Amino acid sequence: MALKLDRQTTIAAIFVMVALVILGKLFYIQILNPDYKLSADNNVLRRITQYPARGTVYDRKQRLLVYNEAAYDIMVVPNEVKPFDTAAFLELFGITREYLDEQLQAAKEFSSRKESLFLKQLSTADFAKVQEYLYQYPGFYAQPRTQRHYPQPIAAHLLGYVGEVSNRTVFEQPYYKQGDYIGISGLELSYEAELRGQRGVRNYMVDVHNRVKGSYANGLYDTVAV
Structure with missing residues (x-):
């Protein structure tokens, strides 16, 4: 009889220990782990990759051979795209309906939840023309980049x-x-490896109108591009 009770006690103790381990893991994931916090808030967050300026190149006489200029890629997340005025969108970006359909289809085939390149290497001047209207098109956002130039x-x-x-x-x-x-x-x-540097990331709060409202958690979870 005593042996049977010992077995029951041992089994019960094992179940309690397993339950405590599971609860501890859930507590870490949901409360302590910042990655879960960012994922849970993903509906109001936008994670923008910060690309470091690619390394410049000089010759032995210190003449500049390769440098960077600011540029912007337009990214799209298919799952976040809402119905929009197609004619106005095409005119704003200077693209055709065929290009729009092809890029959206390619993005969906790659991933409906991850960002894909929609339009690349807009100059600062071209981006200035579309920047103030971009919030009207949920699912589309600008990714700061640099463009290489070879002056010599x-x-x-x-x-x-x-x-x-x-x-x-x-x-x-x-x-x-x-x-x-x-x-x-x-x-x-x-x-x-030396020229590309190391990417960083910035997390922004975005409202229901696709407008950036500011840095998330005062930049606590941001990393610096170097």
Whole structure:
């Protein structure tokens, strides 16, 4: 009889321990873990990747060979897109209906919940024309970038160039995501790890009208691009 009670006590103790472990894990995930907090608030948050300025290149006489200029990519998250005035949208961005349909379809095929590149490398002047209207189109947002320039008409084969990453690169190298740029040839390729820097992220509060209202938690969960 005593042996039977000991077994029951042992089994009960095991169940209690397992329950405590599970409760402890849930407490950590939901209360202590900031990643869960960010995910839970995802309906009002927008995580914007901060890309560091790609490294500049000089020759031995300190002449600038490669530098950056500000540019903007327009990103789209298909699951967040709401019905909108198509004609006004096409006119605003200077694109065709075919381009719009193709890009949205490609974005949906990639992921309905993740961002995809919709329109790339808008200059500062072009972005200024669309910036104040962008909030009218939920699911679309601007991603700050830089654009490479090669002011000296020399050594193009040596300096190389950058281009958009391939799907294979995204699959093989987790650092990159769709729409990122990478060194394709020359010094841009050979010194890719040094030139690209390290990305950061900023979390913004976004209202129901797709307008950024400010930094989330005073930047507590942001990381700096270097």
